[in-house]
Amino acid sequence: MSAPRQTLQLQVNGAQAEVRAGLHDSLLTVLRDQLQLTAAKRGCNQGVCGACTVVRDGWPVRACLSLAHGCAHADIETLEGLNQQAAMQALQKAFAAESAFQCGFCTPGMLVSAHALLKHTPQPDADQVRAAMSGNLCRCTGYAPIVAAVLQAAAQLRAQELAP
Numbered sequence: 001m002s003a004p005r006q007t008l009q010l011q012v013n014g015a016q017a018e019v020r021a022g023l024h025d026s027l028l029t030v031l032r033d034q035l036q037l038t039a040a041k042r043g044c045n046q047g048v049c050g051a052c053t054v055v056r057d058g059w060p061v062r063a064c065l066s067l068a069h070g071c072a073h074a075d076i077e078t079l080e081g082l083n084q085q086a087a088m089q090a091l092q093k094a095f096a097a098e099s100a101f102q103c104g105f106c107t108p109g110m111l112v113s114a115h116a117l118l119k120h121t122p123q124p125d126a127d128q129v130r131a132a133m134s135g136n137l138c139r140c141t142g143y144a145p146i147v148a149a150v151l152q153a154a155a156q157l158r159a160q161e162l163a164p
């Protein structure tokens, strides 16, 4: 017998969303399976890989470890919403320019973490980028192109005086 579900109001990408969630359902499950927001990936599903990263109240979190009911009063942003922002577009261009992805499975989580970093630290050095991205695992790139891409996007945004 499956666990009972309750109706829940979430704030996702600036809009109210009504979902049905059991007490143990994760934010990732609700985003992907009910709201069709599939940019956040179900990788390890146990808090290790960072592929499920979304932003909660301005800070990156693992959606697989976040209970949907615990997010009822939070402001949730996913890559789908962040895509509208200039900083995310700069990051995506820089990832392409630096060949900072191969299979691409980790990339949505990487982009969300990088976007949050640039929002709070517009002028990061390489160590700060590495630290901010240390919770996002990549099996393909070896990380150096990812760090280069984030630094490139940060420089570009500063040059254009665009705030993340």
Ligand code: FES
Residues within 6 Å of the ligand: 041, 042, 043, 044, 045, 046, 047, 048, 049, 050, 051, 052, 053, 062, 063, 064, 065
């Ligand atoms: S799927 Fe959430 S950390 Fe891996």
Ligand code: FES
Residues within 6 Å of the ligand: 100, 101, 102, 103, 104, 105, 106, 107, 137, 138, 139, 140, 141
């Ligand atoms: S590009 Fe394949 S896991 Fe990162």
